[in-house]
Amino acid sequence: MNTSTLSILLGLGGKCLLNWVLVFLQRRHICRSFVGVFSVSLSVLDTAMTLIFVSIHIHAEGPLFLLDWQLTRYHTCLLVQILGQVHSVLQWPVVLVASLDHFCTVSLPPASFRVKWIVYSFVTVLLWNLTALYVFLLSDFNPVLEDVSHYQINQCWVFHSTQILQVVTLLSLTQACAVLHAVCHSRLSENPSLKNQITNQSRTLSRRSFVCQVLSMFLSTWAPLLIFLAVLLLLPVRIPSYLGLNVAWLCFLNSFLIALVLSVVCPTPQFAQGLAAVPADSFCEWRVKFNLAAEDRT
Template sequence: HTGNYSGDGSFWHLFRSTSCPLLYCYSMNIPIYSILLGLGWKCLFNWALMFLQRSHICRSFLGVFSASLAVVDTILILIFADIHIHGDARLFLLDLELTRYHTCLLVQILGQVYSTLQWPIVVVAGLEHFCAISLQPAHSWAKRLARPLVAILLWYLTALYVFLLSGFTPVLEDVSHHQIQQCWVFHTTEPLQVVTVLSLILGCAVLHAACSTRLFDPPPQKDRIPDQSATHSRKNVVCQVLHVFLNTWALVLIFLVVLLLLPVGIPSYLGLNVAWLCFLNSFLIAVVLCVACPASQIEQGLAAVPPDSFCEWRFNFNLAAEEKT
């Protein structure tokens, strides 16, 4: 969608009147150098976090996907920087002349792809964590082969969806590419949606554990001893999970709540990053542990907590053992 826009808000009225998806009807006009700076810092932060958790990269789907995300961000920032530096020269890639138009176009497409990837990543990582915690572990070679294949498949299917099925329409200004100094960038709300949904699931699991404990506490009966011990074990696991998770990520949760309450938009090209995936990994582990509560499996070594570079998931089942005796 093109048009000759000034910065007086006429574009806002025109853009709001187009048939764009609800989540993308809000945008911001950002200078190109700010976009490059933001992507550059994001890229450096991605690789710093990758280095810090290098021992866990191949041990989970989110680790493998974080590596692919860091590579994609690096390639794109190099392309964007090259286009911006040679903005007044003729730059070709595969017989295509690249201009600042393509910087704005790629930023919008990149943001759409990143926003679309949020929920598939949550579903795949959540299923992997649930299987790792609740089921017997699969062969390590099969998991190592499946993780990069699933990551590549997600990128491919998401790109197909964005280009063919989503109805996404880029917004570009109808001026010479030499005069383009700013790009219209869409907001994304998917990270806040993910946090809200996972928080609701986690809250329901906590309430279930608390209500189950109150239900089975009075008065003790012989025929309810197994249920009572299982209930106390569930409460023990939930309390320890919340303590570990909040000790590490409480400030991030507060920051996300502030973003949810304030009318502040998250640029879509920054919505998916390795730091967010690290937080998401810990959050999904906490949710799965509270929902499944595999106290006996973990205690007997039949289930293992997925790798996490930030939260140290150690459990003490002494109280539960005393109640069982």
């Protein structure tokens, strides 16, 4: 779809502003998770790209050189398409790495902040470099540029991203399966011993309560955004690829993955005893109330 360069600049400017506002709001523990470190890197790169676009737009009638390379409006369109392609490719790797990070946080003993920050920074840099190499060397990405003088270019061809809706659909189905398993677990288990039956029923009730509370806390914060994404899924509305990956989306994804990991792993006894850690989240307060009687029986 053709989009005016002014609209692209306004969209990128609004995206950068939103990115830095959310990074500032999460400043206390922004570097305590992979999603936080990746959000900072995304904000820095998006800001650098936006400044380049603004410089090209301002000097559209005259030459603009960067390292002896003359930049024109052709490069604006080219960089927008490359940026969108990189953001689209990054969606699933970010989901996988963030899921692994949350799983390790919940299941393993906590590591020191310095070690975690070094690992997160290394993985973030590695992801950006591998994605760029994939886009330029292995993917079938072909830029779409108009065959006119760069002085006459007022619009750029913009690709659209479907990865966001794919991610939400898959994670929603996985979350639904986790909830269904927690609810139906007692009906699927058969226990010959009365004592074992009472114990397993207590564990099932505890697990069911835990998963339902996790789901309730997530929905109480992010239900409006889920409704908005459902509308996008039903309507023929497309998201420009250069806007698809942003800090707001990463914040939602972070909460979604925490809820998913907690529902799947369900470390109820560890949480009750204060032995399990919850991944950093600035939007959802993961405070679960436990049935102490059930916990004592387990």
